[in-house]
Amino acid sequence: MTGQNQRIIVIGGGIAGLTAAFRLQRAGFDVTVLERSESELIGGRMSTVERKGFHIDVGATLLLSSYEVMIQLAVDAGLAHQIRPAGDVFGIFRDAAVQRISSGNRLHMLRSPLLRALPARDLLKVAADFGRARNLFGWHDMSRAAPADFESVRDYTVRRGLHPATFEYLLAPFVAGPALAEPEQASALSAFFFFNTLIASGGTFTTPQGVGFLPRGLAGQLPVEYLAEATSVEEHKDEVTVTWNRPGEPEHIETAAACVIAVPPPRLPGLYPQLDDGQRTYLQDIAYSRSVHIAFGLDRPTAESSLLLQIPRIEHPELAAYVLEHNQHPDRVPPGTGLVMAHFRGTWSADHWALDDEQVVKHALAGTRRLGVLPELERHMTMAEVFRVSPCTVMRRPGEYRAIARFARTLRGDTRVRFAGGDFLAHSTTNSSVCSGEHVAAQLTRFLHKARTDQP
Known part of the structure; x- marks a missing residue:
């Protein structure tokens, strides 16, 4: 792959977005992550800040030994020595x-x-x-x-x-x-x-650095634009247009072969208007x-x-x-x-x-x-x-797993825009988000490689 066809923009520097970005970069794509917070809060709900000598986890705190996918990600990123x-x-x-x-x-x-x-x-x-x-x-x-x-x-x-x-x-x-x-x-x-x-x-x-060791370690190996607020994503036949802003700069309009959106689901309808009515309702109703x-x-x-x-x-x-x-x-x-x-x-x-x-x-x-x-x-x-x-964790109410199944059936395999994060189809756990990022990266890699080989 060469040129524009290998560019992918990932919106959201939480652990799902960073996982997808890391895997896509490993697959040979030119990846850029847009994160609307400052660098201290990379990882979102999996971020860790330093206060008076303590490394304090902002959201998630406990990492379980059964998080095998997360542990393998840390190994592949060269971070296992911190565990x-x-x-x-x-x-x-x-x-x-x-x-x-x-x-x-x-x-x-x-x-x-x-x-x-x-x-x-x-x-x-x-x-x-x-x-x-x-x-x-x-x-x-x-x-x-x-x-x-x-x-x-x-x-x-x-x-x-x-x-x-x-x-x-x-x-x-x-x-x-x-x-x-x-x-x-x-x-x-x-x-x-x-x-x-x-x-x-x-x-x-x-780890001595708290749960934030993983998002910080991944971000250190990726091009991340901080204080970058994505405002719109538009999918076309052969590319995706992403518009984003940063204080004190002109509006940025960029094109890429694909885009991964890894933000809380309720933000998605305002960012990506090409959702159908059922998708929009599901995302807006998540509590x-x-x-x-x-x-x-x-x-x-x-x-x-x-x-x-x-x-x-x-x-x-x-x-x-x-x-x-x-x-x-x-x-x-x-x-x-x-x-x-x-x-x-x-x-x-x-x-x-x-x-x-x-x-x-x-x-x-x-x-x-x-x-x-x-x-x-x-x-x-x-x-x-x-x-x-806020938002912190998804509250799955009675009947919501049925809504998840309906939403999952609407996710097409031929789209250049994918959604990553445990909040979309599962729960607000760090491992769910890592697994979602891994899944989306693998799907998108297969799709883009196929799209490239199918070109006349």
Whole structure:
């Protein structure tokens, strides 16, 4: 390939866009990434910033050992030397105590006090339903789950006659934490998906630089235009026209052989008007949570050993979870320190979005004090910084997997414009986004090579 036929523009420097760009560049294409943020925030929800010596993850925090596609991407990008194997202990707060589960040992998980305290009949029912559902899951496309998608987590609990404790301590936390959604809103399949993600994880991995090591490492090997806001994409028979702006510069109008759009789905209709009505409706109807969370820097680690401490709604109506970054690996934080991310529930975040930072911190500390956990947050805090992420995670509601399947059927194989990101066909996980970027890059490579060979 030579000349214009090998040019591809990728819109969006999140992990999906960067993955697609990296693979396309490896395939021989001339790739340019347009990212509307500054370089510090490359990776979007997978970015990491430095504050007072701590590497703080802006959005995503935990990387699971089951993310095989992501790990292979890091290897191929020459970043594997940064990876550290991390722990596998997750905790759930119940009755004034932390009940811990090891995701790396299924026998230990089955023997955990949390599961043993739940009705055995409930566990058998949930296990049977989960076993049937997990075969329907895919990292980048959840279309196969459509036939089983017809009820919320709450409705599933009622239909199966489960005990309230099973709902509050087993099912609800798996949508409240990962998706920041309420169990009355979220599809029951969402709970099963995230439950499957946890039990299949075999632990976690981390790096001294946080989760942002991967998007930063990829961006360092790619031409990235920062503060570049794409405003329109128009597909023609043999090329694509992309218009973008940057403050203080004339409008940029460029052509390429193809374009990958890796932005949150609700932005797509305003960017790419060649969608049909059904596609536009699906994209605009996708619901997102908001996240308000706080990074607490400590002058010592916590006594609590969990990586993730989930707080069921019945125990506290505002706080959803704590991520204890220092419990992943000693290299994750400066020696002798601790780093805790306190996450509010999605509903609280939406209702208190405009609350000033000082009040947000006070709410988090008051809630922590009420629970009686992590006393180090008050006694040994050296830093508290509030982060707000919107849109944060997709909330898959009942019936949405059927909508995913319908949308997936509209995606043509002969188009020069492709969409990348876990939010389009799956979930807002980093691995879903990596898998989507890989899939789109492979599809587009095959299409462009075929288009070139078919030329007279």
